[in-house]
Amino acid sequence: MAIAIRVLPFFLLALGMFLYPQDVVSSAATGLALWWKYVLPALLPFFILSELLMGAGFVHFLGVLLEPLMRPVFHLPGKASFVVAMGYTSGIPIGAVLTTKLRQQNQLSQVEGERLLAFTSNPSPGFMFGAVASGMLGKPELGIVLAGSVYLSNLIVGIVFRFYRYQATEGGSNYSFSFQRAWQELSRAQNEDGRPFGQLLGDAVRQSVNTVLLIGGFITFFSVLINILNISGITSLLAYILNSLTRGLLTLQMTTSLLNALFETTLGCRTSIQTFLDLHIQIAVLSAVMGWGGLSVFAQVASFTSGTDCRFSAFFIGRVLQTLLAPILSQFLLHFINLPAAASIPGLSHMMSSSITASLLTWRYSVWVFCGFMMLFLGIILWFRFQPQR
Structure with a gap:
């Protein structure tokens, strides 16, 4: 019986793919376009860079220097600072990838790996800005609100998780x-490590x-899955049930939008802007959606961490904590942004005019954030350098 239950969802998915072949091809193409425009330029260069830096010993170097910061604040070793920086720079799921590598190399304990996983999954700055x-919004000035609410809520989650399974003797006191x-x-x-540069570069690229x-x-898989759920009416059925449970507080369109956001961030952001017309509600929902990440991201993180003993x-x-905190912080940050009294909500414009433009903008924002974090770390290093030794 248990085997049949596990097989049934895959059988139904296969049946849906046979019934709607054209929609499957279309949604797969949409998923690949999303990957090509935003994910590839945002992640690939930084994946290669992270592999090179880890192979060159930079993580160990940074780990010793930033131990005085990471231990008291997050109860994590200094090497975790590299994962935090790359997570803010490149976006999901590089935090899980690097955490898995450090855990497999025994650079992190099981508990430290779980703490790090809890707050190193963010959308890329290129995606948010x-x-x-x-x-989608047609308001570039709101990028700082969205990114600020997501990043600040993420840091709060990291500070909260410093108490996660903490023992007083952990990490020493030096x-x-x-x-x-x-x-x-x-x-x-x-x-x-001992690898020559040529081998190190080749391994990093591969x-x-x-x-x-x-x-x-x-x-691509989740793009197809979401489309099948939509055209088969399953999403509408779930939306109707959710609408009934809320006693009409949320309309069918709202519940459908939230269900899409449950699965995938980009689709959730698009439908949220179409559904919620008030700007403050839009910003709150968007920050919550990006804090959540979507079940697609959950599956990615689970696949990377499955080779470790870190618990999911x-x-x-x-993710739940960040989903709750991000909307609250977004409303606070909105007070510092000068917006027109009546904010017009544009129709869904193209995300970017072309694939090349999207790639360049994604890369530019990611590089800015990466350089900012490197300068921040340099400042912290210099600050500790000139402090009187105890």
């Missing part, structure tokens, strides 16, 4: 800064391409 704020020790750790890591292709497969529940709880 370019695709949503500029393309947080002293030492540039010399950090340099020695970098040299030791390079000697242990692994990064495989990872990005895997992500593209997930995006920490990631799930982190």
Whole structure:
């Protein structure tokens, strides 16, 4: 009986694909276009860069330098700072990928890996500033509100998770800064790796391409799944049930929009803008949708962490907390943005005029955030460097 229950969903999905072949092809093409325009340019360069930096020992170097920051604030080793920076720079699911690598190399304990998973999954800055704020809303100035609410809520989740399964003896109490020790750790890591640059670069490109292709497969699959659920009427049925449970507080269109957001971020953002006409409600829903990430992202993270002992529940709880916090912070940040009294809601414009434009804008925003984090880390390093040693 249990085997039949596990097989039934896949059988129904296969049946739906046979019944709606043209819609399957169309939705698959949509998913691939989304991957090509936004995911590939945002993730591939930074996947390669992260592999190179890890192979060159930069993570070990940064780990020693930022131990005085990461331990007291997040109860994480300094090496986790690299994952945090790349997560904010490149977006989902690079945080899960790097966390998995560090856990497999025993650079993180099981509990530390779970803490890190809880707050290192964010949309890329290119998606928030370019695709949503500029393309969907037609208001680039709202990008800082969306990104600010998502990033701040994410940091709060990280601080909350510092208490997750924490033990007083964990990590010791020596947080002293030492540039010399950090340099020695970098040299030791390079000697242990031992790969020449050519091999390191080739391995980085090969692994990064495989990872990005895997992500593209997930995006395409969920694009097809969501379309089948919509055209088969299942989404409408679930929306009707949810509408009945809320006693009409949420309309059928609203519940349908929220169900789409449950599965996939981009579709959820599009339908939310069409459904909710008030700007404040739009911003709140958009920030919640991007904080949640969608079941497509959940599946990606689960696939990467399945090779470790890190429990998925920490990631799930982190997403729920961020989904609740982001809308509240977005309303607070809206007070600092000067908007017209009557904000016109444009029809859904094209996210970008062309694939090349989308790729360039996504890359530009990601590079800006990456450079900002590197400058921030440099400032923190210099600050600790000139503090009196205890």
